Amino acid sequence: MTNHSARILWGILGLAVIAALTVLLVVRPWSAPALVAQSVRADDPGASAPAMLATAAVSVDARPGFAESLGIRIIALPEGDFWMGSPFTEPKAMPSEQPEHRVHISAGRGLSAHEVTVGQFRRFVTETGYQTDAERGMDVSGGVGLDDLGQFVLAPQYNWQNPGFAQTDDHPVVNVSWNDAEEFCRWLTRTDGRTYRLPTEAEWEYACRAGRATLAVAGVDVDQLDQVGNLADESLRQKFSNWANPVAGNDAYAFTAPVGRFFGNPWGFHDQIGNVWEWCLDTFIIDFYTQSPEVDPVAKGPGPGRPIRGGGWETPPTKCSTTIRSGSARTLRTNNLGFRVARVPAEL
Numbered sequence: 479m480t481n482h483s484a485r486i487l488w489g490i491l492g493l494a495v496i497a498a499l500t501v502l503l504v505v506r507p508w509s510a511p512a513l514v515a516q517s518v519r520a521d522d523p524g525a526s527a528p529a530m531l532a533t534a535a536v537s538v539d540a541r542p543g544f545a546e547s548l549g550i551r552i553i554a555l556p557e558g559d560f561w562m563g564s565p566f567t568e569p570k571a572m573p574s575e576q577p578e579h580r581v582h583i584s585a586g587r588g589l590s591a592h593e594v595t596v597g598q599f600r601r602f603v604t605e606t607g608y609q610t611d612a613e614r615g616m617d618v619s620g621g622v623g624l625d626d627l628g629q630f631v632l633a634p635q636y637n638w639q640n641p642g643f644a645q646t647d648d649h650p651v652v653n654v655s656w657n658d659a660e661e662f663c664r665w666l667t668r669t670d671g672r673t674y675r676l677p678t679e680a681e682w683e684y685a686c687r688a689g690r691a692t693l694a695v696a697g698v699d700v701d702q703l704d705q706v707g708n709l710a711d712e713s714l715r716q717k718f719s720n721w722a723n724p725v726a727g728n729d730a731y732a733f734t735a736p737v738g739r740f741f742g743n744p745w746g747f748h749d750q751i752g753n754v755w756e757w758c759l760d761t762f763i764i765d766f767y768t769q770s771p772e773v774d775p776v777a778k779g780p781g782p783g784r785p786i787r788g789g790g791w792e793t794p795p796t797k798c799s800t801t802i803r804s805g806s807a808r809t810l811r812t813n814n815l816g817f818r819v820a821r822v823p824a825e826l
């Protein structure tokens with residue numbers, strides 16, 4: 479090949495690459511996610527990222543019903559696409575959060591604005607006589623509380639009514655297993671007449687991001703976390719002088735806070751980051767993101783693990799993010815783990 483021929487060939491290849499990139503950027507706006515966390519407050523109305531698609535009108539049944547009479551407010555998820563998980567460039571990401579991958583959420587789904595509360599769970603128990611896994615001694619007896627040094631302890635006296643610290647009816651219910659949360663959803667479905675279940679991990683993260691490309695720490699700087707959620711903070715350290723983990727300012731709550739006490743994200747969801755970890759519907763598959771389907775993914779499998787998301791009142795700010803995911807046995811109950819509900823079409 480002559481030098482002239484080589485220059486022509488490279489010129490053609492260069493034009494082809496430019497054309498391909500142009501198509502990608504014009505036709506697929508979702509292909510350009512931000513690679514770094516954005517420093518925006520969760521209540522910043524301008525926080526929506528243009529790289530995210532969340533455009534279509536929503537069609538979730540929002541008529542007031544039994545759920546609303548309990549104080550459960552459902553916020554519809556706009557149909558759209560987002561980047562789920564963390565990119566390989568995110569230094570704090572765990573392998574289970576990778577690879578970052580594109581996900582489409584279909585219309586018709588909504589999540590509760592808040593975690594399910596003690597009062598709402600009490601209504602369920604009062605009407606059904608249900609006994610939680612902690613109360614029935616599933617696998618082991620009781621639930622989780624705290625000892626004098628702030629260590630988590632499993633003991634028979636701990637359950638959703640006694641998590642080892644004071645709660646009122648507007649606090650998130652804790653010491654409930656995935657089984658208990660599912661049973662609550664079945665009761666709510668029977669009583670309300672619309673279909674409820676736990677959110678999938680994809681629905682949960684889509685709601686938590688709320689149109690933002692934010693990858694970490696709820697879209698704010700670490701030193702602002704005490705403003706957006708109830709995390710491990712100075713008030714917790716003051717309870718336990720030996721508390722060694724990092725804390726986030728002083729959010730005024732050592733343990734659980736009433737739901738909705740901190741301001742919501744751009745779509746109106748409260749406390750997804752912090753307060754209590756939240757159960758999700760899927761089977762927990764640690765490398766699911768390597769095989770996730772694009773449309774409405776939900777991991778299914780025989781494993782006993784179920785995902786938990788978002789961090790809780792004991793979580794250091796450096797460990798909290800929109801993408802952090804962990805898995806627990808479906809019978810696990812602890813005093814930093816609760817749930818919120820999804821309202822979905824009947825066939826889902």
Ligand SMILES: [Ca+2]
Nearest residue numbers: 708709711731
């Ligand atoms: Ca706190």
Ligand SMILES: [Ca+2]
Nearest residue numbers: 749750752754
């Ligand atoms: Ca939460």
